[in-house]
Each structure stands twice: as C-alpha cells, then as structure tokens.
Amino acid sequence: MKASDLLVHCLEGEGVEHVFGVPGEETEDLLFSLRDSDIEFIPVRHEQGAAFMANVHGRLTGDAGVCLGTLGPGATNLVTGVADANLDKAPLVAITGQGGLERLHQESHQALDIVGMFGPITKWNTQLNDPDIISESIRKAFKVAEYEKPGATHLEFPEDVAGSETDTTPMDARERVRLASPDSDLLQRVQAFLEEADRPLIIAGNGAVRTDATTRLREFVETTGIPVASTYSGKGAISDRSPQSLLTLDSGDHQEASDAIEMADLILTVGYDIAEHDPAGWNKGADTVIVHIDSEPAEVYEAYNPNLELVCDLSTALEKLTERMNESETQFDETWYSDLRDHILEDVAADPSGDDPFTVRTVLPVLREVMNDEDVLISDVGSHKMQIAQNFLTYEPNTCVISNGLASMGISVPGGIAADLATDAEVVAATGDGGFLMNGAEIETATRVGCGYTILLFVDDDYGLISEKQHAHRGESFGTGLTNPDFMTLAESFGIEGYRPEEWDELEETLRDALLTDEMSLVEIPVE
DSSP, X not given: OBHHHHHHHHHHHTTOOEEEEOOOGGGHHHHHHHHTSSSEEEEOSOHHHHHHHHHHHHHHHSSOEEEEEOSTHHHHHHHHHHHHXXXXXXXXXXXXXXOOGGGTTSOOTTOOOHHHHHGGGSSEEEEOOSGGGHHHHHHHHHHHHHSSSOOEEEEEEEHHHHTSBOOOOOOOOOOOOOOOOOOHHHHHHHHHHHHHOSSEEEEEOHHHHHSTHHHHHHHHHHHHOOOEEEOGGGTTSSOTTSTTEEEETTOSTTOHHHHHHHHOSEEEEESOOTTTSOGGGTOTTSOOOEEEEESSOOOOBTTBOOXXXXXXXXXXXXXXXXXXXHHHTOOOOSHHHHHHHHHHXXXXXXXXXXXXXXXXXXXXXXXXXXXXXXXXXXXXXXXXXXXXXXXXXXXXXXXXXXXXXXXXXXOHHHHHHHHHHHOSSOEEEEEEHHHHXXXXXXXHHHHHTTOOOEEEXXXXXXXHHHHHXXXXXXXXXXXXXXXXXXXXXXXXXXXXXXXXXXXXXXXXXXXHHHHHSSSOEEEEEEOO
16 A cells, blocks of 8 residues: 555554644645545644644543644644643654655755654654554554653654555554552552651642542542642642642642641652652752652652652552551541641632722632533643642643643643543633734634634733743843734634623623533633
C-alpha cells in the first residue's frame, strides 16, 4: 500500500479518532489517506491551536492526542503546544511534513532541522525516512507518549516517503505497560516515617490525577486523616469537599495552605513534578522530611532532596499503605490544620456586595455554583489562572485543567474544543483578554465541527499578571496595556451567542443560560 495509507491504518489501530492540524503541500498524500479513513481530520486556524487540542485531549483521556503540521512554519508553530504537553505530562503525538529526502542535504525552501528542533521538547522523535519503518515508529510514538510519565513524541514524514509503496503492515497495539508494585521493605519504611510523625501532609501532584491513583489516594486520606494540598495540576485529586483538603499549595488569602506545609513534620509527595511548583517555595529551609512517591525518581535539587523515594505504581503503593495504616490503626489528629482549612474556605466564598465591581475571585464562586461536579474548566494563563488555581473548588480529577509546566497563554479556547469532543460534560474555557486573542480564531473551528462550550472572558485591557508583578517590584507597570475589540460584535461575527452581564444579579442567570445551551457562547466579564 501507499506509505501514507499505512501510517493512517497505524493511527486507526492506536484508536485515534481525531487529527487536529493545518493542511500543507507536503502532507497532501497523508491528508487524502485520512479522508478515506475512519479518522476525522479537523482543520484548525493555527498549528498552535492544533497542538493545544491534542494536548488537552491527552490530559483528559490518557490517550495520545494527534496534531499535524507541514514543514517549516507549520512545524515551528506546533512547538509551544507540544512543549506544553511534554512539561505537563500530557500524551501527544505530533506529525509534521517535510520536503523530499533528495533536497535535505542542502539549503532548501522551508527546510529546517525539525527533528533536531523537537528533540528538547519531546520524549522521542524521529524522521520516517523509509516506508518500512512506519509501523514500528507509530507504535513506538504512542507507546512512549502514553507510558508513565507521559509526554510528547514527534514523527517527521517527508513527502516522497509518504507517496512511496510498502509491503509493511501495521503492528498491533498492546496493553499499556504497567509500572511495578512497590517494594515491601520500602513500604515498611514509609509506614515507619508516618508512625513517627505528628503532623504529616500530602502534596498531590499531576500524577495523582493522571494515573488511577485518585481513588486510592482518597481512601488513604480518609483512613489516616492526613491533609492534602495539591499543585495546580493536581486539583481534584481529592475532593475539595473533603475535610482533609487544603486546596492548592498557595490557597488562602493569608497563605494558610503554606502555613500548614510549614507546620508539617513529614511531607508525602504523590505524583509530584518540580516543574509544576518550585519546591523552594514550600520547602524554604530545605530541611523538611520528605517521602517521594512517584513513577520516577525525584529530580536532583537542593530544595527537594527526599529522605525516601518509593518509585512504583502510585495506585498500588497507596492501596498497600492504606492496608498497613488500617492494620496499625494509625489516625492523625485533624485539629492542627482544621482551622486553616476553615479560613481557606472563608476566603474562597468571598461574597461581594451589589455595588462591588466584578473580580475574577468573586466571580468564581458563582461559576462553581452553576457547574456540575463533573463539568470541565479549562484555564488559560494569566492573573485569572492564579485565582482559579487557588480558589476554584474542584471535586473530581481532570475537571480543572491548567497549563502549568510551561504555562502557555492561548490554551483555553482550542483546549475547549478537545474537551468538548472528549467528554459529555459541560465545558468552560476561562481566559483573559490577552490569551483569548492569541487563539480566538479557533472559535470558527469550534462552530464548524459542532462544538458547544462556554468561553468565559475576563477583560481588564492589560497583561494583568505581568502588570501586577511589575507593580509589586517597581510600583508601576510598563508594556502591559492593551486595547480590545467589541467582544459582543466579535461573538456575533462568529455566529455565537454573546453575553455581557453588568450587575451581580445578572451574573448567575447569564452563566446558567450560557452553560445550559448546546451552542457555543461567549461571556464577557469586565474585571478589576
């Protein structure tokens, strides 16, 4: 068969349902092979949007999302979304076109060393320079992307190879490789650390929601009474309704979650990556007793040098620890952190008066009220992200998706497309005016493929987070001010419903109306 047909058959064998991308001359054979397959090719308005869609698909499903770009600028436009997926541990497979092999030995039109460029931002990548290696390479790309810890892989597909013939057949996809069970001696040592502690605390990271560890973590916490503070990517690892939840590492108007971490005499990190949150921020003296439970050894870092590392399958480790703590009947006193939790919840439930202007922080409780537990919030990056991370109550894993490892602006609108396609829940894409206009054109993509989710647009005419930091450092800001279009007219031009609530008594009704419709909608909220 033609090599491009083989590649598509391999994608079908991996269970791929959508490929997000921008068409190009060098990917023509591949595009027509996709046309004749069961896979839906979704043309997008910018390759970065395609990578963000594949990224969020991977985050929510655990199965690698697939994005496609042509050579040169098509490939370079994918870089940010691919790098974001890699640092946020989202399984993603990127495919890029390339010129014919006969012209790559010399300077050539649009030809760049794309494999070399993708090396630092992927777990693995290669050029498909022979049609007979396609089957193996596709299988490896998905296996590596989805294996714990997941991330991005990349395949470059030269146009002359795509059009050539091959007798190779697709390799069968196999059950995902599972990590080993924990060593019993190390489990016993973790138990000893716990039994010697008076105020243990858990930091739940990305791995706690990405793996099957959530249920086991909740059982462990309920059994022991140990409090949990999550990273931004770990939100929902335990429900924020749990009396053990301290929300995130930075939650609390007066840093109550940080206070709890400082008071703790033992920290168990579960599925924690230091790219999520610098440990120097919570382990300030670098002298906290730490037990690292993860699928990989800890990064070597002066501020994060665990006393013990348990490298194994997280779910099994937590299940075995729960059994041991049950047998020893060890239960920790909750009084040392319960007041801190109460203060955090008081801060989160800020109740503005009718004359107060909208702020992100005071809008969030209203948004939470109208969203179901299983509904999905995709947060863009900006000052609103910090408020969402610290104050948006989250009850289920993977229902609050935040770009945090790379912290890429522009992810929420395209990410909403992937979330809407991947789940039956209602989806809200929260963004600021800065991030929105980076990939707002993907609204056209969303309407074309029949998506129906809500864009929650916070408008302050500023790159607000940078402005805040400049004011904190210098007492003034520079280079952060923005002007904006009329967003209601913009929404109308895309053929979607636009809302602009002016008063508090309008806000809840507006959000309910927007979420209940099956159509795309944009809710603009001016904030201070």
